[in-house]
Amino acid sequence: MPLYTLYAGLVVVVVLLFRRLTSIGQRPKDFPPGPPTLPLVGNLHQIPSEKRHLQFEKWAREYGPVYSLMLGSKVMVVLNSDVAVKELIDRRGAIYSSRPEAYVAQDILSGGLRILFMVYILSCAQRTFPWAVDVGSQDRAPCLERIGGKNVRAVSRLGEQGDALGFLESPGDFINHLRRYTASLTTQMTFGFRTTTLHDPRFKEAFEIFDRSSELIGSRIGALLDLVPMLRNLPELLLPIKKEGRELHLRELKLYRDLFLSTKKGLQNGTAKVSKSLSLHNPTATLTKILQPSICVDLVQEQKQEQISDNQSAYFGGSLLQAGSETTSAILVAFVQAMVIYPDVTRAAQAELDHVCGDRLPNLNDVPHLPYIRACAKESLRWMPGFALGIPHAVTRDDVYMNYRIPKGATVIMNVWAIQNDPQRHPDPRRFDPLRYIDDQQTSLDAANCPDATKRDHFAFGAGRRRCQGMHLADRSIFLAISRLLWAFDFKRAVVDGQEATPDQDDLLDGMMMLPNPFPAGIRPRNAARADVVRKEWEQMMERLDGEQQWKEVPEGLIWKDEQMSEAQQA
Incomplete structure (x- = not known):
């Protein structure tokens, strides 16, 4: 040549x-x-x-x-x-339901076990959790049906007066009280027990892991490792995020396994609070007959049928715990901040509560009669999405x-x-203004399914086939917390060095999850009579708890009026 x-x-x-x-x-x-x-x-x-x-x-x-x-x-x-999200994520969900590579979030921090970040749910999640997810046909399997169905309604009926008592006894610790409230509702739904105290080591461990994991996932180095795979080969000395992430995963896996195996052991040795009609050999038993509702009951039943490991089952339950408690508590913390910054909203909400509820605590039967409180819940989800x-x-x-x-x-x-701060969609978007939703009676699920994207209230729960399946629980737990706290307490600006301290609504914790950085708030009972009602409600609740403050048996209740209204509208 x-x-x-x-x-x-x-x-x-x-x-x-x-x-x-x-x-x-x-x-x-x-x-x-x-x-x-x-x-x-x-x-x-x-x-x-x-x-x-x-x-x-x-x-x-x-x-x-x-x-x-x-x-x-x-x-x-x-x-x-909203229109673009509706068209692509909702209507074209068959090709928009996968996930990009999430090296830090999935491979490092969860050992590939977290459903939220699974790359291709049809081939991956169904192979790992074939009983839990069928996104291809949009059929919801038994465990996911529990999240939006009777089990959630039963759990939301439990009320959880403990959060209001915490505000009464140590108002300065309000962030942890809100976290305990959401964690308790979620541990009841998932594992069958109440989270009774801020000092529960499982509670503290869970939120320490959640907070640090969010920071690592949202960090610049975390994003670079997702985008530039060759960087993943660098030694741990140059990438300390890998070592810390693996350590966090081991802590999280131990936490989830301990929670799941404790429930599983209780079912196997007969100490779990289930009715005599429930048997692990009777997969047709329904959760309506379970004294202590728990998704883990389904997990244990399905393990034998689908050959699922304890680690896989534990991570499924643990992922529900994280999704249900972390996101909802962040919304409620932001709500407290809004009440401190916007006292006119606080006064309007309390006036409605006084008119409708008088001297009793509000409950879910009041939803149809408290449109402003309902609007406060919607505005919280818009104003500070998780x-x-x-x-x-x-x-x-x-x-x-x-x-x-x-x-x-x-x-x-x-x-x-x-989208939620588009001034064409929401004028003056950074102002907390519940009146935007005063005539909107949709639940979050109703709004997500609405064919007119411009009428969807918020996008805090995602969209398409991988949207949050626990939005029913979130709607109810947020409404309960907001209504009861506003009924019982005033939210004032704290006095720091002799001056009122107004929280900065733009001072947010950076990470995958958005929530306000800690801020001071002047929280006190509205009057002595309201404080007495909170204490008496707690005393009555204690009569239904055992020595470990767990339910002796789960309270029964009728269908709530908001459910009747929703069912009537659907009919």
Whole structure:
């Protein structure tokens, strides 16, 4: 071969490699628009290390309902309108229900066991939890039906006066009281026991893990490891996130296993509080006959039928615990902050409660008669959504939307913060204003299923086939907490160094989960009579608890009026 031919060939190879390298990070012309890119890195250098939701919102205002970010060799498509979310995540859910790679969140922090981050739910989750999820047909399996069905209604009837008593005895610890409240409702639903005290080591361990995991997942290095797989091969000395993440996973797995195996042992040795009609050999037994409702009952039954390991079952139950307690408590903490910042809302809510409930504590039967309280709950979910940028989705084949190409494998983000703070959708969006929803009687599920996307109240529970299945429980537990706390307590600005301290509503904890950083609040009973009612309610509740403050038997109750109203509307 002549020498010049060899040189010519090398030149061609170099040119092709150069073009290939310089194309990395560049936005193809048929992709959705987005900010200018740089070779190789694309838009990576423009992703802030903190308060990303603000930058994503800014881009939404600049580039419209859908834009794209080039992150090295990968692409992220960001949806910034209710209509775009409805069309892609809901209506095209068959190809938008996967997840992008989540190296830190899934591989490191959960050993691949967390359903929330499973890459392709049809092939992966069904293989691991074939009894729990059938996203392909949208049929809900027994355990998921429990989350939105009779089991949740039974748990929500338990009331949990303990949170109000905590506010009475140690109001400065209100954040932990709210966390205990949501954790207790969720542990009852999932594992069959009440979380009775802030000092329960399982309670403290759970939230320590939740908080730190959220920080690691939301960190810049966590995002880089998802986007640039070659970085994962660096030694742990250079990537301490790997060592810490694995240690957190071992702590979390032990916590979840202990909770699940304790329930399983109780069922096997007969110490669990179930009715005589329930038997592990009777898979047709229904949870309506279980004295202490628990999704773990189903897990134990299904283990034998589906050959599921204890670790898999434990993580399924533990994931429900995290989803049910962490998200709801963050919403309630934000609500308390809103009441401190916006005293006019507090006064209006209390006036409605006084008119409807008088000298008794509100309950779920009051939902139809407390539209302003219901609106407060909706506004809380809009004003401070738990996941400002949602949980990422991934598209499994090429698609076209608004004449833009969305390539197979693209990460798809629901920009919840931008949608819920769109001034065209919600005027003066950073003001906490329940009147936005005063005529909206939809439940979160009703709104999520509404064919008109512009009438959906909020997107805090996600969308499509992987939206939160516990929104019924969240709606009820948020309503109960808001109504009872406002009925019993005033929320004032704390006095610090002789001056009132107004919380900064933009001072948020950075991480995957959005919630306010700790702030002071002046919480006190509205009057002595209300404080007495709270104490008496707790005394009556104690009569129904055993020596360990667990239910002697779960209270029975009629269908709540809000359920009757919803069923009548559906009919």
